[in-house]
Amino acid sequence: MSADWLRPLGTTGLTVSAVCAGGGPLGSMPGNFGYDVPAQRGIDTVKRVLDGPISFLDTSNSYSGGESERRIGAALAQAGGLPEGFVLATKVDRDPSGDFSGPRVRRSIEESLERLGLSGVPLLYLHDPEHIPFEDGMAKGGPVEELLRIRDEGIAAHIGVAGGPVALMERYVRTGAFEALITHNRWTLLDRSADALLDAAVDQGVAVVNAAVFGGGILATGSAGSTRYAYREAHPEVLDALRGMEQACARHGVPLAAAALQFSIRDERVASTVVGFSRPERVDECVAQARLPIPEALWPELDALVPSGDRWLY
Template sequence: MSSMLSRRPLGGTGLAVAPLCAGGAPLGSMPQQFGYRTPAERGIATVRAVLDSGINFLDTANIYADGGSERRIGAALAEIGGPPDDFVLATKVDRDAEGNFSGDRVRRSAEESLERLGVDRVPLLHLHDPEHISFEEAMAPGGAVEALFELRAEGIADHIGLAGGPVGLMSRFLREAPFEVLLTHNRWSLLDRSADDLVDEAVERGVAVLNGAVFGGGMLARGPGESGKYAYREADEEILDRARRMHEACERHEVPLAAAALQFSVRDSRIASTIVGTSRPERVAETIRLAEHPVPEELWAELLPLAAPPECWQW
């Protein structure tokens, strides 16, 4: 079996997951974020490819493509009678279109997701992007965090995670609530090291860490010549310069930039699984190949010091 298909413990949850997790955002059609459309049949076929690949972990969210990602995952799962026994299906509760992220909304979000996915429970359920409300509002009695943990107590979710951006806020949530899993994105990559201390803190607390968006939305997959955006927005010149130098170093060593960007996360022993979004069936096997591509130590010695300076990080 490929080392990328072997199982790692997901913190203290008792779940075991592959080092690679299929990211569900591109499975729905989100051209405003990714710059392209994903036809429904291609999205469903991509889920089939994940199920056939040996990767046993798939992450999505209520909000992705207004539920389109979950519907396509549900369609593929229905073809085989539901998720395989060892398959870890994760989704996220989200605010609604009006920005409501109350405790009641958390419950409705979970109900919507279960219906779309065609399941009565999920192994992992995240609170998604709580930065869109205040910390006090999220933690208030009857608020989003309390509702999420109630869903675990009721058997709707086996385990509870936190998925978000700003590292200071994520750290505050970890200190105040017993989340079992942390999902950080765009903040632990070749270019941006914002989440380093946050990842350390999570591991010290026994919280499993998932790392997403290691390609920064495309720049570290296709190269700065193909994508001028990092984290879905136009990158400043310092980020572009660092990415160009990384690309050149990889070319000298005949290593795809995408392989180095992916393995930066996969080789980190603190990261339980690295989430990579795909929207084409053939990209599933390609991602596994990138994760296994030989990367010489000499290249790491060149790449790691090329991270952008802290003032350019997402934080």
């Protein structure tokens, strides 16, 4: 791989690949992705990741009720553990009742470690804190304080925050508590909501991990394959922009999916870009898309087609 394939993850001291394997589809999430993933295929996909050039894998306690972590754990057991230098990240989540207290954060990581077959993880995120008030998240005895305690105990080497609404994510980034940020669906060819958030993270020395660059699939399949962006029906203006981008990519001989992926990879503020995998061959396809030469002239054409800001997620 080229020298810029491996990158520093902010100030953590960790080195990660430009593409991070996303564990969302691994456990089978048909409600989000529209298809089932058999258990063995999920395990085989993780094994392919562990054997290839991607050295960063992201999952969560809540993905498919823990099934993503179980399949990753099975693959790790077969591989004899995490390869040297490989960065595995998971996330602490609310329980099904909505509890996101400090004690719940502790239970969440304990559940994850049992599924993964590990005693600790290199990176642990607070996941989707938009479900509780910011003040509750930062309260004494609350989830952030417990996450910091987990890091201090060495169970997680580094901690981050992962979520949606950009204004809220910036509040968390600016607390100084976190070393990494995941933003999703908000820094893509079709949605630029996270621009200021990325600047804030860089300003705070927080590593940026950009997820869902295909907007839930539409920027991978194109307009013929989907009418949904970020797991909901897309506005007609967004679909019109997508069709224009497809045409621009076709003129330059570039697959839309490669442009969508490299839009994120080429941004110097982004340490790694999360792509969800559900089959082994997709790992190699994605690496090829990441390395495909793209004419510089394509980027301003795509920028000119971005939907108006009132269509972005924020």
